[in-house]
Amino acid sequence: MTRQMKLGAFLWATGHHIAAWRHPKAHVTAGIDIDHYIRLARTAEAAKFDMVFCEDAAGLREANVGIASQTSRSIGFEPISLLSALAVRTSRIGLVSTASTSYNEPYGLARTFLSLDQLSGGRAGWNLVTSASPIEAANFGATGLKPHADRYERAREFAEVVTGLWQGGSFHGHDGQSFSVRDPLDLPRSPQGAPVMVQAGASDVGRDLAARTADVVFTAAQTFEEAKAFYHDLKGRMAAYGREPDDIKIMPGVAPVVAATEAEAQEKHEELQELIPDDVGVALLSSYLSISDLWRYPIDGPMPELPETEGMKSRQALVVEQSRRDGLSIRQLARHFAGARGHWRIVGTPAQVADELQARFEGGGADGFNIMPSYFPGELDAFCDLVVPELQRRGLFRREYHGSTLREHLGLKQPA
């Protein structure tokens, strides 16, 4: 059978665009409306997506309350309860949630995800993340952030315990650096062997952890070159852990803006960009560039000369350089960043979007994609109605589900 791409529907608040909630067609009460999420999951299931995916943070996303109050991201459902509700209102689609190893215990997390797996008949997945946000840390009595290596050492041990617990009766306890667990889980073995393990770490230790334990990896690669380099690097690390390259599916995030004509797609994109409040855009740009006083400069003027600082990495310096070359104002640059959030964006017709996805999929940059619609439900509907049929016509995506578990959809081995 020809290789087909995997698709995830990344459900997030009112949409992935920072100003999504202000769009006239965005469902503004998404964060308190379970029926909205049931509808989204069913839409993605009807389009034969492999999974829906939820991000997670144990705290607010933005410390500045004035900025936060102009976005829809301060409130929403806790994802495990959300996916448990969706589990019994869908029948085929995978259900994947993020959960942090920094503020959970492996026994509880393994048990909760296994319960989601039981409720869904083998469709659950866990996206392992470590938490770096000081806002989250303040909700868990931490006095300071743990260094990166510590966080990953804890994550490695955490993943090892969870994987062991999911193996059922063969678990004989764990007594380690961060965790001690006496008993095997008191739930039956997963219908798919074990819930699917997802990771998104891009750092060197993050990649090693993924190469060792992940079934799926999400990435944020903007350019084809970046995507290929990451793909090649990660798959290359797997042999050291006795795994085959195909044991991990690499799924970069992509934010498509699709319409029947290119002009319409461009117009749709501009419409959203216009809705970004200036101070929100400037705040996001400031934090991306690590410049605290950007708001002092005229917003329609050029970017100021910036001193070389610790936080100012080479890639960011290039961005400022380019904005100056293109004559972009602070406002224009801010909108550019706030809108895309560092993710790969494709604006175009169904055929153009499919072309781009196909090129990365066939050119060694991806096994599939995590689709990040700009606002809900409209842009998920647009992708399902316009792009999915095009991908199916090209034989790049399934027309029907063949299995019943998430592992089967993804073509993953069942763990021993």
Add this chain to the structure above:
Amino acid sequence: MLRLAPTDEQTTMHLAVSLNIASGQPLAFSDLASFAKQAEAAGLDMIILDDSAPDSAGSKSPFEATTLLAALATVTSRIGLVAAASTVAHQPYNLARRFASLDIISHGRAGWHATMAQAPRDAANFSRPDGFSAADFRRRSEEYIGIVQGLWHGWDADALLFDKAGGRFHDPDKMHLLDHKGAFFSVRGPLNVARSPQDTPVLVLSGLSEADLDIAARTADVILLDEVKDAKASHDDLKRRVAACGRDPDAVKLLQNVGADIAADTLEASFRSQSCDGFNIAILPSAIDGFVGQVLPDLQRRGLVRQDGTTLRSHLGLAGGDR
């Protein structure tokens, strides 16, 4: 003197059923859903889902209680759904967030069942091999409950503006930090889940020893009481403690734990003598059919069960936002 004369409200007994999913035969989700629908049709206030077996052997259920609650919430529309969750197994921020979310998923029908009794199995599996001393566990539980209830009040009911044109999603003045710093936890808040349609999830407490009674009187919405010799005296004592905390005695409902084999006559007599506000009937999965087929219809015939409103607080006759 505490006024306990019968009123119109008190002629309705509050009825919970604790479905002991942790013990006995494991049930499939479809069986659980069908039971929840039958209990809802019969007018019960709430179903309480336990999460671990009392003998520390672990649960027999294929489902963890909070995830099961979320699933049951989508196939029912009126009945209250309460899940047990351990204060050792969860961080307070995570637990508060899970239940706040369940409360929105269920449109205001969720409750948290916390027990003041320490489960040895939890400590052993949650990196606390030595457990807690009884005194520490009590102090920690009290602090924990205060944090959870505080976090549930982090967003005012009218905080969300959804003002697309004005670019104001919420009113920043109606979001409140908790800034808790205590002996066991420090939690800044706020929760990243909106205020619940019933104000806050219902707090159900059980496993109380003498030293826990005042904590329960201060914080609980519902207290589950084991059968004692003089139920009336124990009821009056607790209501007096509630009043002493400056709360309306009726703001805490006392439910007596009873077995499924109890006759409707006995329940009615006990209720009429004002020794409780209602009952929590513990049943094993294998006893579901008998309970639904016999006990419930008998109670309904007597006009003793009734659901008011659509939220769990309204079923229980509890006001929201009066804390």
